[in-house]
Amino acid sequence: MIVLTSVTQHYGVRPVLRKMSVTIHKGELVVVLGPNGMGKSTLLSVMGGVLAPQEGIVTIDGLIRRHSVDEELEIRRRAIYLPDRPWLPGNRTGREFLLGVGRLYDIPDARLLEHVPRLLELFELGEKADSPIRGYSAGQQKKVALCSALVAETPVMILDEPFSGGLDPSGLLALKRVLRHLVDRRGVTIILSSPVPELIEEIADRILILKEGEILAYDTLDGLQRMTGTRGNLGKVLEHLIFPDTTRNLAHYFEDYAE
Amino acid sequence: MSLRRFRMLLPPSSYLVLYVALYLLANLPVILAGGNAWAPVPERLLFPRRAILILGLIAYGGYRSLGFHPYFRAGYRAWLETTPWTWRKPLPVGPVRPVWEDAVIVAAMCAPAWFFGDLPVLGTYCIALGAYLFGLSLTFSQTGAWGFQYAVLFVVAAALRGWDQPAWAYTGAILLAAVLGLVGLGRSLKRWPWEMGAALDPNRIETAFNTPLATAAGRADLGWPFDRIGPRKDPPAKWSDHLDGFFQSALVGCWLFAILGLIPDPNGRAGMGTMVLIYVTIFALAFRVTRYLAGYAPPLNLSARLATFRWIVPSYDQVFIAPLAAMFASSVCPFLFCRAGLPVDGAMSISLALVLMAVGMGGPDRRTWQLTAKHRIVPAVSSTSKAKGGFVQVG
Incomplete structure (x- = not known):
């Protein structure tokens, strides 16, 4: 379980996260959505331990992030960012x-030697597996990075925009299925961000929508639909919640165009 | 039988030929100036052949410890571990302790110098023995004789400092260092086989070599973010690490004091001492700051600090206390010590030791600070590494 309590984060003068409190339960897949620059990556960085919040605390499985050496080391073993x-x-x-990476996370050698080829095959990297990474395409590099998060087999995964970076359709499909499998069968807690609602609609247990460093909504798709009074897909829900300006701007643009 | 022992102890013949050639070459200025090597010649012309002889003695002394001690030869050590060798038996490739044949070899090297009066007899033996003990002392910390390295090196430094004193002074110091060194050697050989770190363990490297896992990278080689926020395996600092830091800093200061003692001119001592102090301070600070801060950026930028009146972030800024203390020790302490009546070489040496203590032992503990302080962890990929394709960024 990941718990953020009253987290405020800023590097410059403008706060990126404001007094944010959120709980992600064990075995839940939560997706963070929001416009660009609203704090999605910052939120995940705080959870991942890359940033220390100016105020508030982050706990993972009851351990406080950066509170003590032992707690931080234990969190690092349990959570991959x-x-x-x-x-x-x-x-x-x-x-x-x-x-x-597997060895870093103390995965037994026998398990690694069995798991790594399967992962490489799943993401269609079998032929490139023994070539230097610098020769990979952007999409292949993204795939191998995703494999590194999967090979660690941690009970908590914090993934910033895993579906971006040139993944091909088969990579997208494989990743969606694998993440859902990890949550359903192994009770892994996953939090990820994505700018594209269509990609995550079918896998998200709950959706956390950010706007200007604050939580605009945090619920299941059904809950969000109820909240907005919309029966459409997540895209439609988001139109009402965070992109009303875009809808208005579009209408305005086409009016101008028509004239 | 004895000839075989000599062959065992002597360095490879190519090195011997090189030494003899250099020694003969170093006599050229004397021959050119005076017509023959026996004629009285100015002191400055004697310098090259003296220098070659001293370097030769240091090389031989070092060779006797570095070349014969299993600690320095991974393959030899690995093989020895497979044999029933114990400290009661002689070492198979030759004795690591000094033997009488060493005295004969040193005599053969020094005979011309003794004949011409270039160096005193006791002095030549002390140089060779000092170099041998220096090499030997490097083995003690990891072979079960911790502490002897410092004792030996402090006493050898004292002998060096006493080089311009009567022969009994430096000879006595070297003999004391030899006793300490041999006791330490005995203790470390009794602890065979030594438990040494994985990096120096040839067995691990060799047995893992042919498996696919052998080339699996270490934490630092895995790139961002694994190099910074992956699980850490480095152990916490022990009390002995702090003790090592203290003794090593004191030892460097002590050796600077000993070496400065070889410079007869007081102004030369001051100049050399200042130069060493400045350069060592710069390098030590650069090392410390890089080691702590590479990949660990301040939590707030300057404008945010000023605007929020958080001019100092104690959790992060504590990392600068030790470097500031080192800069103070480097810039102010020499003057304070000189005003207190210490000679300039003593002041420089103590200041250097203090600089190294501040850099090496000053808090916060690196592991604790990197794991718990309020910093931003950022990728620390050097531009050289990027340019060489060492690390590639996804996307």
């Missing part, structure tokens, strides 16, 4: 990289 644009070791092969 993958930013949207990680740096990968260009001279290592994809297989070596994944083995290295």
Whole structure:
């Protein structure tokens, strides 16, 4: 379980997260949605331990982030954070990289030697597995980064925009199925961000919508539909919740155009 | 039988030939100036052959410890572990303790110098023995004889400082260091086989070599974010680490004091001491700051600090206390010590030790600070690494 209590985060003068409190239950897949620059990545960075909030605390499975050495070390073993644009070791092969990450998270060698080839095959990286990562396409690099988050087998996964970065349709499908499987069968807690509602509608247990550093809504799709009085898909819900300006702007644009 | 022992102890013949050639070459200025090597010549012309002889003695002393001690030879050590060797038996590739043949070899090296009066007899033996003990002392911390390295190196430094004193002074110091070194050696050999770190364990490297996991990268090689926020395996600092920091800093200061003692001119001592102090301070600070701060940025930018009146963020800014203390020790302490009546080389040496203590031992503890302080953890990929394709950014 991830709990944020009254978290405020800013680097400059403008707060990016304001007094944010949120709870993500064990075995839940939560998706953070919101316009660009509203604090999605900052929120995930705070949960992932990359940023220390100016105020408030983050707890993961009852352990407070950056509170003590032992607690922080235990959190790092339990939770993996993958930013949207990680740096990968260009001279290592994809297989070596994944083995290295697995070892870092103390996955037994036998399990790694069995799991890594299956992951590489799932994401269609089998042929490139033994080539240096610097020779991979952007989409393949994204895939190997995602594999690194999966190979660690942590009970908590914090993924910043896992569906962006040039994933092909088969990669998108594989990732969606794998994440849902981890939540349903293994009780993994997953929080991820995405700017594209259509991609996550079918996998999200709850959706957290951010606007200007605050929680605009945090509920299931049904709950959000009730809240907005809409029966459409998540895109329609978001139109009402966070993109009313866009709808108005579009109408205005076409009126002008018609004239 | 004895010839075989000599062959065992002597360095490879190519090195011997090189030494003899250099020594003969170093006599050229004397021959050119005076017509023959026996004629009285100015002191400055004797310098090259003296320097070559001293370097040769240091090389031989170092070779006797570095070349024969299993600690320095991973393959030898790995093989020795497979044999029933114990400290009661002689080491298979040759003795690591000094033997009488060493005295003969040093005598053969120094005979011309003794004949011409270039160096005193006791002095030449002290140089070779000092170099041997220096090499030997490097083994003690990891082979079960912790503490002996500091004792030996402090006493060898004292001998060096006493080089311009009567021969009994530095000879006595070197003999004391030799006793300490040999006791330490005995203790470390009794602890065989040594438990050494994985990085120095050839068995682990060799057995893992042919598996796919052998090339799996370490934490630092895995890129961002694993290098910074992945699980850490480095152990917490022990009390002995702090003790090591203290002794190592004191030792560097002590050796600076010993080396400055070899410079006869007081102004030269002051100049050399100042230069060493400045350069070591710069490098030590750069090392410390990089080690702590690479990838750990301030939590607030300057404008936010000013605007929110949080000019100091204690959790983060505590990391600058030790570097500031080091800068103080480097810039102010020499003057204070000199005003207190210490000689300039003593003032520089103590200041250097204080700089290194501040840099090496000053809090906060790096592991604790990096895990718990309020910083922003950011990618720390060097531009060189990017340019060489060492790390590639996704997207």
